[in-house]
Amino acid sequence: MVIEIKNPDNGSLLKKDELMEFYHNHSNLYDLLFKPFFQPRQKKAIGYHDFMPGERILDVGVGTGLSLDLYPSFCEVIGIDLSKSMLRLAERKVEKLGLTNVTLYEMDACNLKFDENSFDYVVATHIVNVVHEPARVIDEMRRVAKPSGSLVIVNHFVSSNPIMAKVENLLEPVFQKVGWRVNHTYEDFIHLTNLSVMHIDKLNKIDLWKIIHASNNKGHC
Numbered sequence: 001m002v003i004e005i006k007n008p009d010n011g012s013l014l015k016k017d018e019l020m021e022f023y024h025n026h027s028n029l030y031d032l033l034f035k036p037f038f039q040p041r042q043k044k045a046i047g048y049h050d051f052m053p054g055e056r057i058l059d060v061g062v063g064t065g066l067s068l069d070l071y072p073s074f075c076e077v078i079g080i081d082l083s084k085s086m087l088r089l090a091e092r093k094v095e096k097l098g099l100t101n102v103t104l105y106e107m108d109a110c111n112l113k114f115d116e117n118s119f120d121y122v123v124a125t126h127i128v129n130v131v132h133e134p135a136r137v138i139d140e141m142r143r144v145a146k147p148s149g150s151l152v153i154v155n156h157f158v159s160s161n162p163i164m165a166k167v168e169n170l171l172e173p174v175f176q177k178v179g180w181r182v183n184h185t186y187e188d189f190i191h192l193t194n195l196s197v198m199h200i201d202k203l204n205k206i207d208l209w210k211i212i213h214a215s216n217n218k219g220h221c
């Protein structure tokens with residue numbers, strides 16, 4: 001499955017380097033614009049889990065690191081992102097907050113440079129909508145998660161509620177400006193990715209993003 005991201009200006013594909021240029025140009029504004037909307041959702045998604053000391057967590061598309069201090073300090077946290085500029089801001093947070101349990105790498109979510117079965121949790125918040133190959137990212141997340149591991153995905157799907165779908169339609173030009181593609185219903189996405197969903201949540205009733213908690217169940221699907 002390849003989900004294409006349209007260029008807002010000319011309708012052609014927004015290429016990976018264009019997407020990275022967008023994040024490069026806007027990284028300094030990211031926390032100002034998105035932290036109030038994104039971090040509460042991350043808090044709810046991450047707060048759902050009872051992490052154990054020594055567990056390893058991978059945060060895919062960590063961005064400016066809004067999630068990093070939400071993980072317990074007794075876990076080893078690795079954050080990856082393709083954008084140097086976003087990572088630089090994440091690095092600053094790590095230093096400022098003294099997060100000695102966190103390591104950051106520049107890496108493509110479609111091609112994770114980790115061995116299989118490496119992580120207890122693999123988390124992806126607000127990234128699946130922006131990558132060109134969402135199914136590949138999910139495959140990679142499953143590959144590097146332990147067979148008993150968990151996947152946590154925060155993503156925006158086409159709403160099945162007709163009123164919300166209209167709101168989404170109105171917001172579509174805004175979403176495209178930030179490289180978002182919302183073209184799958186939740187049901188289609190689960191069918192295509194074959195995720196074993198354990199729990200599904202939302203920040204609140206009208207939130208456009210869903211929080212998916214899935215078990216890796218490797219070898220069972």
Ligand SMILES: C[S@@+](CC[C@H](N)C(=O)[O-])C[C@H]1O[C@@H](n2cnc3c(N)ncnc32)[C@H](O)[C@@H]1O
Pocket residue numbers: 019020023038042060061062063064065066080081082083086107108109110124125126127130131132
């Ligand atoms: C909307 S931001 C989300 C950042 C963070 N997870 C959050 O919730 O605040 C999307 C992030 O995905 C990163 N990204 C986009 N494509 C990527 C890819 N192929 N591999 C790794 N990161 C990618 C961008 O650089 C950006 O930092």
